[in-house]
Amino acid sequence: IHLGPVVDPLPPRLGDPSRLPNALARGLVTWTAILGGLVLLAEVGAIPPVPLALAEAGIFRDVRRDGGHVALTFEPRGLWPSDESRFLFRPGDRVFCFTAIFAPRGAELALAHAWERWDPAGRWVETDRNPWSMHGGRDGGWRSWTAKSNVSPGEWRVRILTADDIEVGRVRFSIEPTDAPAGPMLVRKY
Known part of the structure; x- marks a missing residue:
């Protein structure tokens, strides 16, 4: 997030395009871990399977x-x-x-x-x-x-x-x- 020149003097950069696949892979791993954790919590009875x-x-x-x-x-x-x-x-x-x-x-x-x-x-x-x-x-x-x-x-x-x-x-x-x-x-x- 760029908050302007007073708070953040450096504008946002897109970075090296070759790093995009790594960023996507990290995001996929993170979301898979979150969803897997929710499924595991529902299976062990820590949260209901349906949101109530x-x-x-x-x-x-x-x-x-x-x-x-x-x-x-x-x-x-x-x-x-x-x-x-x-x-x-x-x-x-x-x-x-x-x-x-x-x-x-x-x-x-x-x-x-x-x-x-x-x-x-x-x-x-x-x-x-x-x-x-x-x-x-x-x-x-x-x-x-x-x-x-x-x-x-x-x-x-x-x-x-x-x-x-x-x-x-x-x-x-x-x-x-x-x-x-x-x-x-x-x-x-x-």
Whole structure:
């Protein structure tokens, strides 16, 4: 890159044309190494074979289809609430994990929500694994959700996994039991 006479007093030179084949060979070797490395990482499970991106994830009181949208119901807390990362659990409640995942059009994948709680022994313990299939991408991400009603107080997380157990993302939240009546609910459309 030539940045001008003040920064770089020497203008760019084309150089000796006989060096062009060597430069092309070095470039080919570099790109082959990069692509080979990506293939190797995909084969050993370090990266998913299809590019995936978590567009949205959260914990909610209820998740329902509403026409072309999904209605996400939650009890707002805090200054900018968007989900329930602190879930006040009342008898009969269900906890919903909603995710939207971007994937290339035409992709067919098996994914799962792995529900895990923090054990007093100092480790995450999987309590449930809810699989689903994803067929093709869509604007806004592929929307899916799972629910759980048998939860205990404490720290929880839901990991979004591929069939090869590669983590696409995760949602952390806490469960706190309460007998207090529910406050006003907000519904967010996605």
